[in-house]
Amino acid sequence: MKQLMIGNAAVSRGLYEAGCGLISSYPGTPSTEITETAAKYPEIYCEWAPNEKVAMEVAFGASLGGVRSVCCMKHVGLNVAADPLYTMSYTGVNAGLVVCVADDPAMHSSQNEQDSRHHAIASKVPMLEPADAAESRDFAKKAFELSEKFDTPVLLRMCTRIAHSQSLVEPGERQEYVGKPYEKDAAKYIMMPAMAKKRHPIVEQRTADLTAFAETCDLNREEWGGTDIGIITTGTSYQYVKEVLGDEVSVLKLGMVNPLPVERIKNFAKKVKRLIVVEELDPIIENHCKALGLDAEGKNLFSMIGEFSQETVAKAFGKDLPKTVTLDTDVPVRPPMMCAGCPHRGMFYTLSKLKLTVMGDIGCYTLGAQQPLAAIDTTLCMGASVSGLHGFNKAAGASDKTVAVIGDSTFMHSGMTGLVNIAYNNTASTVIILDNSITGMTGHQQNPTTGFNLRGEPAAAVNLEALCKALGIDRVRVVDPYDLAACEAVVKEELAVDAPSVIISRRPCVLLKHVKHDKPVKVNTDKCVGCKSCMKLGCPAIRIVDGKAQIDDTLCVGCHVCEQMCRLDAIEEG
Amino acid sequence: MKTTSVMIVGVGGQGSLLASKLLGKLLCDEGYDVKVSEVHGMSQRGGSVVTYVRFGDKVYSPVITEGEADFIVSFEKLEAARYASCLKEGGTVIVNTQEIAPMPVIVGATVYPSAILDEMTAKGIHVDAMDALSLAEQAGSSKAVNIVLMGRLAKYFDIPKDKWIAAIEKSVAEKFVEMNKKAFELGYSAE
16 A cells, blocks of 8 residues: 655665665764664664764675665765765675765755765766655665666665655565675775776776666656657656646656766757756756757756755746735744753853854754854864864964864764864864764764664763773863853863863753653743843743743743843742 | 645644644545655754645645645744745635744844734735644643644545544554544634
């Protein structure tokens, strides 16, 4: 029976049905649910690796070991894993190896809008792109076949609107994969120059073979309609084209986006009067067409920025748009913000109060950049807070006024190496690890510091204090971010010391099920004078009503941080 | 059958994912082609969230754009106004009258536009407003606002009530079924 599945769950289903035996991933929106859903199939061993590079190398090892293997990541994670990817293209695989990468056009939850197809082209690895959940399942299965047939890792490109959109899937049965045992093959698996030089021609031949495959394979298909306009499209854009233009146009839908077919595109172009490429982000198919000498349009009609919709297509083709109602009232924006009781808030308030320069990182705590705390100066990529702080301090000599903040999971991902650099190359830098005992932003995944693995079983837990000391940092302090006075004292002390230091700001995420909430606090309106001191925290549970603070008891979790802000003791136990 | 489009909007953390799961399950069981597009990640942290549900004989796009929504189900008053331009001519807005202050209001940079539903009505929008929070509390939990509003939406659909109840039974944990059935009924039969 058909079931509704998000694209990511459908990918998991496809991997399961194809006999996949191992998935190693690092969480990242919008890719996380592929691994989380797969973990519910007992036949697939699933794990969270500390970062995407490790995950991909685990998958490589497992492929050599004879098991169909997968790693999943968001688009920027593929940058981290690019190193193994580009050389795995040379080694090829033993059992099938699939890399799922999820792009985020419109940046719903990302720091950039990069187009992963560039990695496929540059690493010379085939890439498939589904257009709904049913195709996500089918393409995941197909990816393993291609991987083994052409001896290559295969990229499966998702995007937010496919990964997080549910549509109907008819689940099938699992077929166990009969693994090929590992056989030593130095010429194939040891990529030192003499061997790699012999592998590169094999890679080029493989691309030629894959291009020939693309000419006839059913991953790509022509849908003939009117021939005044011919559209080449892929992924979610295909859905918008069909919704708006239906059979009015002919469509060449590409399910394999690298390598692109040549003769098939030329033949399609010959049969239509006007050739238009509809693709989100960069003009990759369009440039391919132009390189073939075809008169293709694309980015003259469609933007390189953001995601498309049926409205984008309707506008580009001059279709009538539906009538809309416009309100005169200005609707205030509602950006995401740190939750009521978030343990990061107390530390960010302290950093903001001390007017420090704060090198930020990737996670929930990026929200510390929002008003009124506005406590963060930079956000670049995973781990950049720690390494950037060292560079900033070398350049600006401001180690008494500058700190880095990084979450526990991000620190394990790529903060550690930056900290080694601080100790080794010696700056009096102060790194604050915001340890909320979970990977928060992506929806509560375990990590090497939490003491549990992906399946929720007890696991070895990294001791952050011992780790930082072992990396060469002598001064390691632990503070409770709910204690504002302690936070301020510790930060001031460590900034004053002329030596590298780490402050672990430790309290579990307030959304974790096992975290007990205290009773909501309330405002004594006789004492409150409406000074708005408590408002400096930017807590969503506090607002001013009729000149007095008011606390929303459906949101307040009783963290008592606002009580410490009130000089009149107007905030009391609920 | 032409595609019907329902937007479920609210504030991150209000439980819109359960509402869309319920609706998706129901429509799938009724034999429609269905697409549901959700938002995960950063915007779930107290930001404005929107879920698109579309169903019919054949649905292509998973998203809803300006002037296309037959229904907007809003878990919060301001959010109904934010997405009003997505409503189709003659469409209906079902809205919980609860006010949750966004950050610009909290920091005092602007005020909460409390008369927003009146303006929507004045502009010819069919507004079906209710205090879903009180009804949810009456059912047993403030978290059941989502099911109260689904109960209200059910009034506008041709699908029999028992099918909705069956979908609730399949979508929520067993210990919450009774409470949610009560919440559904309160939303369905509210004045």
